[in-house]
Amino acid sequence: MAATDFLRKRFMPHIWCPGCGHGIIMRALLTAIEKLDIEKNDIVMASGIGCSARMLGYIDVHTMHTLHGRALAFATGVKMARPDLTVVVPMGDGDALAIGGNHFIHAARRNIDMTAIVMNNSTYGMTGGQYSPTTGCGEYGTTAPYGTVVQPFDTVELATAAGASFIARTTTYHAREMARILADAIRHPGFSVVEVLTQCPTYYGRKNEKGDAVEMMERFRDCAVPVGPLDDNGRATAADVEAADASVETIPIGVFRKEVRAEYCDAYRRQVIEPAVAAASAAADAAGGDR
Amino acid sequence: MSTSRRIEVNPDWCKGCNVCVAFCPKQVLALDERGKAYVANIDACIWCRECELRCPDLAVTVVVERAS
Amino acid sequence: MNASAQKPDRTRVRFLQGNEVCAEAALYAGMRYFAGYPITPSTEIAERLAERLPQVGGSFMQMEDEIGSICAVIGASLAGTKSMTATSGPGFSLMQEAIGYAVMAEIPCVIVDVQRGGPSTGLPTHASQGDVMQVRYGTHGDHSIVCLTASNHQDLFGIVVDAFNFSEIFRTPAVVLIDEVVGHMREAVDVPAPGELDLTERLLTDVPRDVDYHPYAPREDDRLPMSNFGGVHRYNVTGLVHDMWGFPSEKPTIVNDLIHHLYLKLENRKRMLTRWREWSLDDAEIVLISYGSSARSARHIMENRRSVGVPIGMIELQTLWPFPSELIRARCRNAEYVVVVEMNMGQIVHEVKRAVDRPERVFLSNRVDGEMITPTDIKHLIRVIQGKGV
Numbered sequence: 001m002a003a004t005d006f007l008r009k010r011f012m013p014h015i016w017c018p019g020c021g022h023g024i025i026m027r028a029l030l031t032a033i034e035k036l037d038i039e040k041n042d043i044v045m046a047s048g049i050g051c052s053a054r055m056l057g058y059i060d061v062h063t064m065h066t067l068h069g070r071a072l073a074f075a076t077g078v079k080m081a082r083p084d085l086t087v088v089v090p091m092g093d094g095d096a097l098a099i100g101g102n103h104f105i106h107a108a109r110r111n112i113d114m115t116a117i118v119m120n121n122s123t124y125g126m127t128g129g130q131y132s133p134t135t136g137c138g139e140y141g142t143t144a145p146y147g148t149v150v151q152p153f154d155t156v157e158l159a160t161a162a163g164a165s166f167i168a169r170t171t172t173y174h175a176r177e178m179a180r181i182l183a184d185a186i187r188h189p190g191f192s193v194v195e196v197l198t199q200c201p202t203y204y205g206r207k208n209e210k211g212d213a214v215e216m217m218e219r220f221r222d223c224a225v226p227v228g229p230l231d232d233n234g235r236a237t238a239a240d241v242e243a244a245d246a247s248v249e250t251i252p253i254g255v256f257r258k259e260v261r262a263e264y265c266d267a268y269r270r271q272v273i274e275p276a277v278a279a280a281s282a283a284a285d286a287a288g289g290d291r
Numbered sequence: 292m293s294t295s296r297r298i299e300v301n302p303d304w305c306k307g308c309n310v311c312v313a314f315c316p317k318q319v320l321a322l323d324e325r326g327k328a329y330v331a332n333i334d335a336c337i338w339c340r341e342c343e344l345r346c347p348d349l350a351v352t353v354v355v356e357r358a359s
Numbered sequence: 360m361n362a363s364a365q366k367p368d369r370t371r372v373r374f375l376q377g378n379e380v381c382a383e384a385a386l387y388a389g390m391r392y393f394a395g396y397p398i399t400p401s402t403e404i405a406e407r408l409a410e411r412l413p414q415v416g417g418s419f420m421q422m423e424d425e426i427g428s429i430c431a432v433i434g435a436s437l438a439g440t441k442s443m444t445a446t447s448g449p450g451f452s453l454m455q456e457a458i459g460y461a462v463m464a465e466i467p468c469v470i471v472d473v474q475r476g477g478p479s480t481g482l483p484t485h486a487s488q489g490d491v492m493q494v495r496y497g498t499h500g501d502h503s504i505v506c507l508t509a510s511n512h513q514d515l516f517g518i519v520v521d522a523f524n525f526s527e528i529f530r531t532p533a534v535v536l537i538d539e540v541v542g543h544m545r546e547a548v549d550v551p552a553p554g555e556l557d558l559t560e561r562l563l564t565d566v567p568r569d570v571d572y573h574p575y576a577p578r579e580d581d582r583l584p585m586s587n588f589g590g591v592h593r594y595n596v597t598g599l600v601h602d603m604w605g606f607p608s609e610k611p612t613i614v615n616d617l618i619h620h621l622y623l624k625l626e627n628r629k630r631m632l633t634r635w636r637e638w639s640l641d642d643a644e645i646v647l648i649s650y651g652s653s654a655r656s657a658r659h660i661m662e663n664r665r666s667v668g669v670p671i672g673m674i675e676l677q678t679l680w681p682f683p684s685e686l687i688r689a690r691c692r693n694a695e696y697v698v699v700v701e702m703n704m705g706q707i708v709h710e711v712k713r714a715v716d717r718p719e720r721v722f723l724s725n726r727v728d729g730e731m732i733t734p735t736d737i738k739h740l741i742r743v744i745q746g747k748g749v
Contacts, residue, residue: 012304013348019308023347044588062588065597067460073427077434080392080418082589106423175344214313276413
């Protein structure tokens, strides 16, 4: 099976602008899914609102296009009802970190087994280029005509603090590595965050004089610094974490965390459901003796 | 056993962003007069698939067929 | 109309709080996933289910907020598990967008709103019935919705089961709207035996694998056979206006058909959806209309006045939405006065005015100070209407 066999081809070409990086991410995701050899019927994708959210309309799995910022909450319900399903949630930066920020950190804290792809283009593309939680300080958007005055979120640091057990960053330039990371993230039994820096040449690029899609991808290529190997606990080394704080001209990429920690559905089943069912059935047996 | 290889570009999906052209290490691809990507120099291709992986429109496919 | 209560079997009578009844009835209905967030006066529903759900193999989840709660509930339902959340006014406000999503995407779910005083944080521990209109019109856009309520725990048990049934039959969110008094009050409940109340399970499609399935093509009876996520049919679910495959469409005929469908699938079926009780209407010149805890006071004064020869009757509404206008019109035809008893500045009273032949004869007996409306409050209004003074 080829990666494009997962497409709902009747809806192509997609709605994204020429040069938009979202299509590269979709391709990498399909490559990852194909490589993992998961049945289409066993995959659920949930998305919120925005350019990123439109991805799942093109993918031939169970797809749920939900509310702005809430995709992880919907996905949480799906996963609780059917822990056997593979759940993937593509999100935009505004979707994941602004309106959906609360769901993002709590899904990470729960370590519920799903993969959140944060497609970070530093802007709200669908509504026409407003500044987002990842727009750099001083950068422009239609709602920041004088430049923003706030620091951007660092998705990797946020996910780290919130407790996600698999955390990676890559870019649309690094498409081959992205597919590998996404496969790794989907396979990881816990909450996985993959931030993909992606270009929006139409709004963010134009507003901030970053050039066309090619120039924006060249910048990803030139600024990317791979993080070193993880330590024995599956965490990036101190030096790499420090690098993640560096100036905007450095983009640390790679896997920052990959640690095995209790997964929510599994932990709830072991710690809560199984003992409760056992106690209830013991109580019922005891009561049955009285009848 | 022989292997036939080619690059297919779907012009209906291609939006002419130039990404495949710019990042091809061997200048195999180019944009035509309509602004769509096409295979200009297949002989130079090293089959690295960078064009396929990076095409934002999923319009480029590197086809490798093995026949015995 | 509900059958009158049978003589209770003492071995299964339990003394429960209204919120606990909601939890137990939901379990009876087959609810196996609950997601919620603590909020007075509904929290006991979450607390009881945190303990009880795992005992039957279900899952309880405390979410980060009410928005996450309703979204998770919708997700779980789409994946095939009967699901519920419970909240009060402030949380119910937060849930509105997602309730609209469940309406649009036609995903069954049940929401319990235990009303407290509002607006805003209002009166967390006091009674109110101020959310009636929010249930009906809280989300943006045009649609109908199911809203049920009860004044006592025996009825409440059945009403919660009804809410799950209606939710599954019509693939719609169903709201159980009780108030702080009913939620926190304790009274005896004759818990129905398994099988005693009818349960409606989800109507699943019989379209086989690999055959084109139309998740959003309603049958003639407006029902949509469903395929749960993880099943053999892969389709798209969206809050956008969509075609019969679930993919976005802006085609005017598709938009028109969908909006009509969402509205009429419920509004055309009031006969099936309406639950109510009525007393002494045959010769009633005065008709009281009430619901929830207010109906307890209304019924008390109705019986009290009847006992001294006043021709008074009463309707207790258990289905608030879709509003049973035809029922109200018919039952109030011979009434000289209609008095709507509710704890708000007038919500159902306007629906009653719209329904009856003589709206100028409809009066409101209300109270909005956080205290329960008393029989005396209602009696005073009746005396004023009759020109007798207080």
